Amino acid sequence: MITKRACIYPKDIQRITGRSERYGxxxxxxxxxxxxxxxxxxxxxxxxxxxxxxxxxxxNLYIN
Known part of the structure; x- marks a missing residue:
């Protein structure tokens, strides 16, 4: 069974947007x-x- 996270964290937003973790x-x-x-x-x-x-x-590409 593959588990996926349901919530998003500032580090994820940093990876997706290319902005700082503080921005996330x-x-x-x-x-x-x-x-x-x-x-x-x-x-x-x-x-x-x-x-x-x-x-x-x-x-999902950035989170997994």
């Missing part, structure tokens, strides 16, 4: 604020895809 943390906080999530809650790959406009297939 800032972007995750903006997404959480936009989605009315609490600070301890995770951002899923689907939520990141919808917010950023990047297709899930492209995101």
């Amino acid at each position: 943390r800032k972007l995750l906080n903006q997404i959480k604020e936009h989605l009315d999530k609490k600070p301890h809650q995770f951002v899923t790959i689907n939520e990141f895809s919808e917010y950023s406009g990047i297709e899930i297939d492209i995101i």
Whole structure:
């Protein structure tokens, strides 16, 4: 069985966008604020895809 992660981390955003890890943390906080999530809650790959406009297939290439 192949397991895939459900959530995205700042390091993943850094690899996908080519920006800094600090930018990834800032972007995750903006997404959480936009989605009315609490600070301890995770951002899923689907939520990141919808917010950023990047297709899930492209995101999966960088995460796996």
